[in-house]
Amino acid sequence: xxxxxxxxxxxxxxxxxxxxxxxxxxxxxxxxxxxxxxxxxxxxxxxxxxxxxxxxxxxxxxxxxxxxxxxxxxxxxxxxxxxxxxxxxxxxxxxxxxxxxxxx
Amino acid sequence: xxxxxxxxxxxxxxxxxxxxxxxxxxxxxxxxxxxxxxxxxxxxxxxxxxxxxxxxxxxxxxxxxxxxxxxxxxxxxxxxxxxxxxxxxxxxxxxxxxxxxxxxxxxxxxxxxxxxxxxxxxxxxxxxxxxxxxxxxxxxxxxxxxxxxxxxxxxxxxxxxxxxxxxxxxxxxxxxxxxxxxxxxxxxxxxxxxxxxxxxxxxxxxxxxxxxxxxxxxxxxxxxxxxxxxxxxxxxxxxxxxxxxxxxxxxxxxxxxxxxxxxxxxxxxxxxxxxxxxxxxxxxxxxxxxxxxxxxxxxxxxxxxxxxxxxxxxx
Numbered sequence: 001x002x003x004x005x006x007x008x009x010x011x012x013x014x015x016x017x018x019x020x021x022x023x024x025x026x027x028x029x030x031x032x033x034x035x036x037x038x039x040x041x042x043x044x045x046x047x048x049x050x051x052x053x054x055x056x057x058x059x060x061x062x063x064x065x066x067x068x069x070x071x072x073x074x075x076x077x078x079x080x081x082x083x084x085x086x087x088x089x090x091x092x093x094x095x096x097x098x099x100x101x102x103x104x
Numbered sequence: 105x106x107x108x109x110x111x112x113x114x115x116x117x118x119x120x121x122x123x124x125x126x127x128x129x130x131x132x133x134x135x136x137x138x139x140x141x142x143x144x145x146x147x148x149x150x151x152x153x154x155x156x157x158x159x160x161x162x163x164x165x166x167x168x169x170x171x172x173x174x175x176x177x178x179x180x181x182x183x184x185x186x187x188x189x190x191x192x193x194x195x196x197x198x199x200x201x202x203x204x205x206x207x208x209x210x211x212x213x214x215x216x217x218x219x220x221x222x223x224x225x226x227x228x229x230x231x232x233x234x235x236x237x238x239x240x241x242x243x244x245x246x247x248x249x250x251x252x253x254x255x256x257x258x259x260x261x262x263x264x265x266x267x268x269x270x271x272x273x274x275x276x277x278x279x280x281x282x283x284x285x286x287x288x289x290x291x292x293x294x295x296x297x298x299x300x301x302x303x304x305x306x307x308x309x310x311x312x313x314x315x316x317x318x319x320x321x322x323x324x325x326x327x328x329x330x331x332x333x334x335x336x337x338x339x340x341x342x343x344x345x346x347x348x349x350x351x352x353x354x355x356x357x358x359x360x361x362x363x364x365x366x367x368x369x370x371x372x373x374x375x376x377x378x379x380x381x382x383x384x385x386x387x388x389x390x391x392x393x394x395x396x397x398x399x400x401x402x403x404x405x406x407x408x409x410x411x412x413x414x415x416x417x418x419x
Contacts, residue, residue: 014165024375024376024378025373025375025376025377026335026371026373027335027379027415028379029274029414029415030214030220030222030414032220034215034216035167036161036162037161037215037216038167039215040167040168040169041170042170042173042214044416046379046413053167053168054165054167055161055165056161056164057163058162058163067220067274068415069330069335069337069371069415070333070334070335070371071373072371072378073373074378093270094270094271095270095333096266096271096274096330097266097269097271
């Protein structure tokens with residue numbers, strides 16, 4: 001009974017989230033994304049990379065690290081249904097690297 | 105006591121397997137390389153198994169952490185020409201089709217902060233079966249046909265290291281060892297035909313000799329360097345190609361050539377067309393043993409344009 005209750009609470013506390021990293025221009029070597037320190041995207045920068053899943057309702061930290069050449073650019077996409085639908089930002093690397101952290 | 109140990113092992117094995125899950129995905133794979141005189145195309149699916157661990161990130165929500173990646177790539181290589189005698193042949197050129205099975209294991213230690221570091225090891229096996237026709241008497245009516253199997257084995261290591269900061273140097277050491285056992289058709293020669301009814305003598309181009317096989321070993325080392333500034337990377341590379349005697353398995357007892365290249369790659373900022381590389385390199389090739397149709401020392405330059413490949417894809 002106690003287990004069932006816990007499960008219900010955790011289901012209520014979760015929200016859907018989609019994170020995308022997409023190459024735009026220049027040489028993009030590697031894409032990484034972390035949610036609360038857990039690596040969810042780890043791929044080369046040749047194509048669009050997507051992570052979809054549930055995240056807690058409480059504050060969540062999303063960190064993105066991108067390695068490439070000079071000031072190549074990439075698009076970071078965030079989709080939190082009913083809160084921030086399909087938001088995207090284009091970033092330029094500085095000296096072949098970029099990292100950003102977003103709190104949701 | 106021994107029984108207890110055995111039972112413990114049986115209990116441990118399924119736990120080890122169950123504690124790690126794998127995520128599976130299929131992607132298309134295409135690699136085409138062409139030059140003025142030759143070219144190859146490799147195409148097929150790419151199967152990726154991502155080792156994942158389920159980690160709780162709060163409120164009882166668990167997400168899958170990406171771990172090591174195991175990649176399986178069964179592809180088919182088709183040559184765009186059958187001319188195998190260029191000094192600067194496209195790497196891995198084969199005059200006939202090859203079925204390729206590549207297995208790759210990637211370990212990526214990158215965390216949320218700190219250094220970015222990854223390594224991958226790839227093993228590749230290639231196989232192709234070819235029908236060769238030749239005319240030993242120089243007449244079309246006397247045709248011989250033989251079927252021969254070619255194969256190659258390749259091992260490759262690609263590393264990548266950077267500080268994970270703006271303006272920091274990126275390096276990727278790459279090592280490749282390739283053994284090939286390739287059957288090739290003999291060169292066509294002009295054969296004088298008998299005088300025809302009008303008194304005209306003509307010639308035909310025919311393959312007179314049977315196909316031959318030569319073993320080859322090609323170690324290569326390259327260091328990809330991005331200095332952390334500007335839109336250019338550098339790739340000094342050395343190849344040492346060994347070729348054995350016809351019909352043997354030993355690649356060390358005939359011809360060998362050492363080739364040095366020093367690539368400079370420029371990455372143009374073309375919107376909606378990322379990962380384009382334009383490269384140029386001088387080359388210097390010296391014959392260190394045996395004989396071939398080229399000068400002992402050959403030199404010149406090469407240019408290349410690559411689409412959809414990153415800094416890491418070179419050897």
